[in-house]
Amino acid sequence: MTSIPIVRLENVGKQYGKVVSLRNVSLEIGSNEIVGLIGDNGAGKSTLIKVLTGVEPPTTGTLYIRGKKIDAASYSVKEAHNLRIETVYQDSSLGEKQPLWRNFFVGRPITNWIGLIDVKAEKRIAEHIMRTTIGFRGAGIDVDTPVSRLSGGERQGVAIGRAMHFESDLIVLDEPTVALALKEVQRVLDFIRSIKAGGRSCIYIEHNIHHVHEVCDRLVVLDRGEVALDVPAASLSYNELADFLMSLHAPRTASAN
Ligand SMILES: Nc1ncnc2c1ncn2[C@@H]1O[C@H](COP(=O)(O)OP(=O)(O)OP(=O)(O)O)[C@@H](O)[C@H]1O
Ligand SMILES: [Mg+2]
Incomplete structure (x- = not known):
């Protein structure tokens, strides 16, 4: 890849007291690629995301965004947003009772010249995003539908x-x-494909390796805080990936030295 990666981690380590969550992680996320981040419970996936999105500073190592070295002391979630990095959490903190359109603009409203929320503009844009970007065609769902009536996938x-x-x-x-019905999972996979089709990149953390293998361009496996594998998804079959992950669980033989 010749273009500058969106994110580059160089020898990043993260320690919580005596717990080492990340060790010497070097990783790049290029433009327009979907990267699957896989690993056991406690492997360090969420910690890696926290470092990358400004939730927590790394203990050691350096983060670069589009080639620019990031000052860990001043990096924050807000700064990550400014640098066009967004995280969608499992519990995406949507307002249950609020209509769908309002949820698009929580924290970042469109205001008119006297500083009031421009409801018309917000609705129009929400409608546009629903139809074009995420392809919402669900029967009976429109911008006024309250979030409480949406399925998990929606x-x-x-x-x-x-x-x-x-x-x-x-x-x-x-x-x-997590906790979605099969049909809903397919919907989320379609959303991930739309991220790719829209020319953007995505880091997709997922325990179901079928899904990761199906939708990702590249696979990164974390094992006890270290990168154990970083390969194009097409370079190994689902079975090879499963075997590799199994081999990480195998008891380690005493090291050779
Ligand atoms: N705030 C914290 N304080 C102390 N230890 C932490 C903290 N956050 C994470 N850890 C530890 O760091 C390690 C990595 O945790 P992390 O949440 O990154 O794993 P994960 O790969 O996201 O796991 P899961 O698949 O269960 O979500 C674990 O041993 C965890 O206990
Ligand atoms: Mg996690």
Whole structure:
């Protein structure tokens, strides 16, 4: 890849007291690629995302965004947003009782010249995002539908659509399909494909490796805080990936030295 990666981590380490969550992680996320981040519970996936999105500073190492070295002391979630990096959490903190259109603009409203929320503009844009960006065609769903009537998959769609509207070019999804029915999972996979089709990048954290293998361009496996594998998804079959992950669980033989 010749273009400058959106994000580059160089030897990043993160320690909580005596717990080492990340060790020497070097990783790049290029433009317009979907990267699957896989690993056991406690492997460090969420920690990696927290460092990358300004939630927590790394203990060691350096973060670069579009080639620019980031000052860990001043990096924050807000700064990550400014740099067009968005995270969609499992519980995407949507307002249950609020209509869908309002949820697109929470925290970042469109205001008119006297500083009031421009409801018409927000509705028009929400409608546009629903139809074009995330392809919402659900029967009976429109911008006025309250979030409480949306399915889990549709909620993820709203959160992803919101991230896309704010021009983020890296969208991080931390286990977006947990607790979703199969059909809903397919919907979320379609949203991920729309991120790719829209020319953006995505980090997709997922325990179901079928899904990751199906939708990702590249696979990164974390094992006890370290990168154990970083390969194009097409370079190994689903079975090879499963075997590799199994091999990480195998008891380690005493090291050779
Ligand atoms: N705030 C914290 N304080 C202390 N230890 C932490 C903290 N956050 C994470 N850890 C530890 O860091 C390690 C990595 O945790 P992390 O949440 O990144 O794993 P994960 O790969 O996201 O796991 P899961 O798949 O269960 O979400 C774990 O051992 C965890 O206990
Ligand atoms: Mg996690």
